[in-house]
Amino acid sequence: MFLVFLCFLFGSSEALLDPDTTNGNSDHTAxxxxxxxxxxxxxxxxxxxxxxxxxxxxxxxxxxxLTDQLTKANQQVAFFGTVGTNIPSADSDKIIKFQQITTNLGSAYNINTGVFHCPVSGIYIVSCSAIGDIGHRVSVNVYQNGNVIARPYDGGIDPAGHASGTDTAVVHANAGDEIYLKNFYTGATYLDNQTRLVVVLIKAD
Known part of the structure; x- marks a missing residue:
């Protein structure tokens, strides 16, 4: 009986190790x-x-x-203003404020400070027409960040009326640059209320 059991056990072991082992290896490889x-x-x-x-x-x-380029291409910046009131010569060293504003596209001009803040970098045209008291010469400095870029000046004297001088500059400005008027000279008592300033963005960078 014991011999029969050993034969059965041996046969079962061979059955486990023989043909099915090859199939197991194939499955493992797959x-x-x-x-x-x-x-x-x-x-x-x-x-x-x-x-x-x-x-x-x-x-x-x-x-x-492309969006930035389109935005800049459509950017409109333009200012046109008139002083609106005679400025006494005693205030010649103060920033000239333009109180009568006709155009302020882009809201670059601050009426409270009298300073035009360039909203974008680009090429700007700046033009100023200064008018003095009757029969007297007049000149005004136009500044960009403290540097004079224009100086309208009337070299003649009209004893019967107001003389005026105009100067224009084309400048490159960076966003945040400041443009303003200051240090006017007139031999009389005031800078006339019709003194005007124009600032226009020609082309944004």
């Missing part, structure tokens, strides 16, 4: 191949996603640049 393929596909997909993200970033950057 699983490893599938895992390898899955990892390769995942790496390819990650690489493709990374490339697509770079392309999206590039396109987004181009769209933003």
């Amino acid at each position: 699983i490893l191949q599938l895992i390898t393929q899955e990892q390769s596909l995942r790496l390819q997909l990650e690489s493709q996603l990374h490339d697509q993200q770079k392309q999206m970033d590039t396109l987004l950057s181009r769209v933003n640049n």
Whole structure:
């Protein structure tokens, strides 16, 4: 009886180790191949996603640049104002304020301070017409950040009326630059109320 049991046990062991072992190895190899393929596909997909993200970033950057260019192209900045009241010569060293404003596109001019703040960088045209008291010469300094860029001056004297002088400058200004009038000279008692200033953005950077 014991011999029969040993024969049965030996036979069962061979059955476990023999033909099915080959099938098990094949399945294992197939699983490893599938895992390898899955990892390769995942790496390819990650690489493709990374490339697509770079392309999206590039396109987004181009769209933003085009939007900025369009915004600048449509940017309108223009100011035209008149002093509106005679300014006494005692105030000649103060910033001249233009109280009667006809145009202030872009809201660049501050009526409280008398300073035109350039809202965008670009090329600006600045023109000033200064008028003095009857029969007297007049000159005014136009500044950009403290530097004189124009000086309207009337060299003649009209004893019967007001003389005027006009000067124009075309300058490049950065966003935040300040343009203002100050330090006028007149031989009489005041700067006339019809003194005018024009500032227009010609082209944004």
